[in-house]
Amino acid sequence: xxxxxxxxxxxxxxxxxxxxxxxxxxxxxxxxxxxxxxxxxxxxxxxxxxxxxxxxxxxxxxxxxxxxxxxxxxxxxxxxxxxxxxxxxxxxxxxxxxxxxxxxxxxxxxxxxxxxxxxxxxxxxxxxxxxxxxxxxxxxxxxxxxxxxxxxxxxxxxxxxxxxxxxxxxxxxxxxxxxxxxxxxxxxxxxxxxxxxxxxxxxxxxxxxxxxxxxxxxxxxxxxxxxxxxxxxxxxxxxxxxxxxxxxxxxxxxxxxxxxxxxxxxxxxxxxxxxxxxxxxxxxxxxxxxxxxxxxxxxxxxxxxxxxxxxxxxxxxxxxxxxxxxxxxxxxxxxxxxxxxxxxxxxxxxxxxxxxxxxxxxxxxxxxxxxxx
Ligand SMILES: Nc1ncnc2c1ncn2[C@@H]1O[C@H](COP(=O)(O)OP(=O)(O)O)[C@@H](O)[C@H]1O
Ligand SMILES: [Mg+2]
Numbered sequence: 215x216x217x218x219x220x221x222x223x224x225x226x227x228x229x230x231x232x233x234x235x236x237x238x239x240x241x242x243x244x245x246x247x248x249x250x251x252x253x254x255x256x257x258x259x260x261x262x263x264x265x266x267x268x269x270x271x272x273x274x275x276x277x278x279x280x281x282x283x284x285x286x287x288x289x290x291x292x293x294x295x296x297x298x299x300x301x302x303x304x305x306x307x308x309x310x311x312x313x314x315x316x317x318x319x320x321x322x323x324x325x326x327x328x329x330x331x332x333x334x335x336x337x338x339x340x341x342x343x344x345x346x347x348x349x350x351x352x353x354x355x356x357x358x359x360x361x362x363x364x365x366x367x368x369x370x371x372x373x374x375x376x377x378x379x380x381x382x383x384x385x386x387x388x389x390x391x392x393x394x395x396x397x398x399x400x401x402x403x404x405x406x407x408x409x410x411x412x413x414x415x416x417x418x419x420x421x422x423x424x425x426x427x428x429x430x431x432x433x434x435x436x437x438x439x440x441x442x443x444x445x446x447x448x449x450x451x452x453x454x455x456x457x458x459x460x461x462x463x464x465x466x467x468x469x470x471x472x473x474x475x476x477x478x479x480x481x482x483x484x485x486x487x488x489x490x491x492x493x494x495x496x497x498x499x500x501x502x503x504x505x506x507x508x509x510x511x512x513x514x515x516x517x518x519x520x521x522x523x524x525x526x527x528x529x530x531x532x533x534x535x536x537x538x539x540x541x542x543x544x545x546x547x548x549x550x551x552x553x554x555x556x557x558x559x560x561x562x563x564x565x566x567x568x569x570x571x572x573x574x575x576x577x578x579x580x581x582x583x584x585x586x587x
Contacts, residue, residue: 226275235261237431247403252418253428259411268293299373303380305364330523338366457515458558465510487582520579521559529575
């Protein structure tokens with residue numbers, strides 16, 4: 215198999231008529247990495263995969279394996295010559311073929327020796343924990359088992375790049391988590407360079423070396439799970455990564471405290487102090503300080519689980535509990551400040567509807583974004 219060190223996507227655009235589905239897409243994947251495209255339905259994830267696979271032509275830009283251009287919109291290496299593999303959401307198994315024949319199909323096209331084929335099929339079936347399933351037909355198997363066959367059929371070809379397009383979204387919640395673990399352990403064992411597509415932030419966080427967050431054909435942020443989770447680049451990424459309490463606010467003051475930035479905010483009369491740590495401060499300083507004028511409108515973003523109950527601590531506020539959803543370990547609580555602004559929190563202690571509570575928010579847990587991010 216022809217191996218590679220890096221796969222590079224440079225300024226790739228893809229339009230369907232007037233619709234721009236991918237806009238200046240740039241990415242470098244190092245061999246063995248697991249990269250996830252994360253974003254809501256319609257943001258261009260499948261389009262990106264199909265362009266990489268060579269299944270649809272790109273409008274402009276180029277893609278490279280090491281120094282070799284495989285596609286520049288004019289000259290395009292055909293899909294089968296790219297030696298990439300794709301696993302689809304709907305499995306796309308051949309219904310009239312047994313599991314063995316589904317998996318052996320591509321190897322037979324390559325005219326490999328029958329004994330070699332038998333051994334390779336056996337070995338991938340073991341890898342996806344489906345030993346002994348050779349003679350079953352797809353309709354005799356559960357969704358999770360069929361998805362495993364689809365993955366086995368793909369990895370048996372030893373692709374240079376494995377692409378998975380929302381492979382778990384047809385499975386129920388528990389099976390999704392089991393299969394997620396399965397995919398991770400297959401990747402750990404084989405170290406196949408992989409691109410995984412999902413709209414589920416948990417899946418992206420659990421599986422990836424790097425996450426590419428997308429919105430309307432534009433990349434919003436590329437980073438490790440930790441970076442995207444704790445330092446979202448903008449309001450969209452923050453919202454997608456589970457931040458809530460996105461309130462319009464005004465900056466009252468910004469002061470530099472060493473490497474950090476102290477930002478005093480006025481949220482429709484409620485005063486909050488935010489502190490941006492060194493990395494965030496550095497990233498923000500340019501944008502936020504440059505954009506900063508007196509009464510600069512911004513937005514807050516605070517994770518519900520970062521809001522604590524208590525009489526002591528910074529950013530003391532009083533609020534009224536509106537709705538309580540019991541979740542076991544915690545509760546999802548919607549409350550409102552005295553000015554009517556709604557606040558979402560997840561206290562571990564019990565609170566009741568109608569109750570007045572006091573809460574406190576650590577300044578470093580309050581993210582600040584301009585509207586444009
Ligand atoms: N063949 C096509 N013709 C026209 N528009 C398309 C086609 N494929 C995708 N699109 C549009 O491109 C955008 C991105 O689609 P897609 O890549 O399927 O999104 P995702 O996989 O993130 O849900 C959507 O607005 C979709 O309607
Ligand atoms: Mg899709």
